[in-house]
Amino acid sequence: MNRGVEVELYRLAYARTGDKGNRLNIAVVCRAPAYYPVLAAELTAARVARLFAPRNPGKVVRYDLPKLSAFNFVLDDVLQGGVNASLGHDGHGKSLSYFLLTARIRVDPALLAAGDATTV
Amino acid sequence: MDTLVRIGCAAGFAGDRADASLPIIAELARHGGPRFLMFETLAERTLALCQLEKRHDSTRGYSPALARMLPVALGPALSAGIRIVGNFGGANPAGAARRIAEWAQAAGFPAARIAVVEGDDLTASIAREELAARETGGALLAGPGEIVAANVYLGAEGIARALDAGADIVVTGRVADPSLALGPLVHAHGWAWNDWARLADGTLAGHLLECGAQVTGGYFADPDVKDVPGFDEVGYPIVEIAASGAMVVTKPAGTGGLVDRRTVTEQILYEVHDPAAYVTPDVVLDVTGVGLAADGPDRVRVAGAAGKPRPATLKATVFLESGLLGEAEISYAGPNARARARLAGETVAERLRKRAPELALRIDLIGVDSVFGNLAAAAEADPPEVRLRVAAQDRDRARVELMLNEVEALYCAGPAGGAGVRRHLTPRLASASCLIERERVAPRVWFVGDAP
Incomplete structure (x- = not known):
């Protein structure tokens, strides 16, 4: 187990969701490029699938965009039918980026300090 | 000298701000060269609602945004030589064009050339069984x-x-959103329809523009984390793009909002699945090689898009009637608010279980678990206010109305302190996606004043 401190993903990244039918995508953008390797290791597709397990995702895929210091997660079947079928009031899943941002990530405090110095 | 084309986007959906076009027009008017104003006002469901409206009145059925947004922009844009492209035709591009012609006349531009792009509506040309297949x-x-x-x-x-x-104004029904920008770029730069690299650049430009303020600080601001200056007067985006495909995303001078690495990165990936294969009717866009560079305040240079040949099939969205959606809410506040709201929900559920057992209900406590639901652990502290929301969908109007009535009845017969009932009944539309061979689809272009 690596040492370090545990922080919310929110401390390390921004996120935005988009929807198409019952499929959700969440773009995760590193606050600083220095965080990219940590998230590449910690925020795996399997980890995101576990976080969304109560919604029974059919499939979770992570696409890596190192030049943008970003990841794109695509989650199938987590929108309870999507905007035209869900009875919930966020059928688009617009708020779910902020659920993912509550994920706990273990990070080296030195990296955190370096990242803070280069955060836009 | 490389010609720069400038495209501004004044709307990212039908409910967008009606006055967003004015700062864009003012900025574009300060420049020469080809300039275009784009409006994206036709979400999938919006078009289905347009069809429902057209059934009741054959002269209507265009985007509800048209009458709100276009009269504001029309005179100033035409005066400045800025051409307008929008999908506000909805289910009735011809009807929209006739309205626009009336407004152009009234604004002092009786000679404005208004073009209609049709051919997206498949209801008359493809049978249900063929769509189902x-x-x-x-x-x-x-x-x-x-x-x-x-x-x-x-x-x-x-x-x-x-x-x-x-055309001074182009009115479409359903087109791929980025195509609203790619069309002007192909026209102005003379790009070939198989120049996948340039079509990819233009499609990326359109993708960055298509949601309006989402690339200039909208759907982004988060106080103390992602602060956006002048947020109440966010400027809508402008892309400057050369024939080489080199492009800069920016916004009008003197407006609020911001354009930086973060806003552009978030929007590049918005509603994208495989970033190596964003499929549009014009090209398959690959953004995995895209890089960004600052180019001055609120200016971001975007480079590195790649393109692959366009697909052989086109996506169609089909909407089916699926009854009515009813939603009703009531608030509880102060001591024991959550328990009173929960009792109210259980009361409605129990009465409907006996009186309309077929009705599928969803019961949420807004402020407790209505959005994340069971993804997140329940809060321990009692929230100061809770809003009960009950939703149901059914083809039987009476059944849905019974649910709405049961929530309203909580005023007198429900738990103590129930407040602020609101109820809504809206048509419910189920959507299906189909892939249609290109040969089955023929876009038609005609001008107001010519015989269609």
Whole structure:
């Protein structure tokens, strides 16, 4: 187990969701490029699938965009039918980026300090 | 000297701000060269609602945004030589064009050339069984429910043709959102329809523009984390793009908002699945090689898009009637608010279980678990206010109305302190996706005043 401190993903990244039918995508953008390797290791597709397990995702895929210091997660079947079928009031899943941002990530405090110095 | 084309986007959906176009027009008016104003006002469901409206009045059925947004922009844009492209035609591009002609006349531009791009509506040309055979990811079309709308996503070709023929305003129905920008770019730069690299650049430009303020600070601001200056007067985006495909995303001078690495990165990936294969009717866009560079305040240079040949099939979205959605809410506040709201929900559920057992209900406590639901652990502290929300969908109007009435009845017969009932009843539309062979689709372009 690596040492370090545990922080919310929110401390390390921004996120935005988009929807198409019952499929959700969440773009995760590193606050600083220095965080990219940590998230590449910690925020795996399997980890995101576990976080969304109560919604029974059919499939979770992570696409890596190192030049943008970003990841794109695509989650199938987590929108309870999507905007035209869900009875919930966020059928688009617009708020779910902020659920993912509550994920706990273990990070080296030195990296955190370096990242803070280069955060836009 | 490389010609720069400038495209501003004044709307990212039908409910967008009606006055967003004015700062864009003012900025574009300060420049020469080809300049375009784009409006994206036709979400999938919006078009289906347009079809429903057209059934009641054959002269209507265009985007509800048209009458709100276009009269504001029309005179100033035409005066400055800025050409307008929008999908506000909805289910009735011809009707929209006739309205625009009236406004142009009234604004002192009786000679304005208004083009209509049609051919997206498949209801008359493709039978339900044929659509059902082409449905992907489900079998809704084999089930019940009358088809309300069946529209295929056209590409940029009709728009470019209309501009080639001299259109000042191009009105479309369903086209792929980025095509609203790619059409003007192909027209102005003379790009070939198989120049996948340039079509990819233009599609990326359109993708960055298509949601309006989402690339300039909207759907982004988060106080103390992602602060956005002048947020109440966010400027909508402008892309400057050369024939080489080199492009800069920016916004009008003197407006609020911001354009930086973060806003552009978030929007590049918005509603994207595989970033190496963003499929549009015009090209398959690959953004995995895209890089960004600051180019001055609120200016971001975007480079590195790649393109692969366009797909052989076009996506169509079909909407089916699926009854009515009822939603009703009531608030509880102060001591024990959560327990009173929960009792209210249980009361409604129990009464409906006996009186309308077929009705599927969803009961949420807004402020407790209505959005994340069971994804997140329940809060321990009692929230100061809770809003009970009950939702149900059914083809039987009386059943849905019974639910709405049961929530309203909580005023007198429910737990203590129930407040602020609101109730809504809206048509429910199920959507299916189909893939249609290109040969089955023929975009048509004609001008107001010519015989269609």
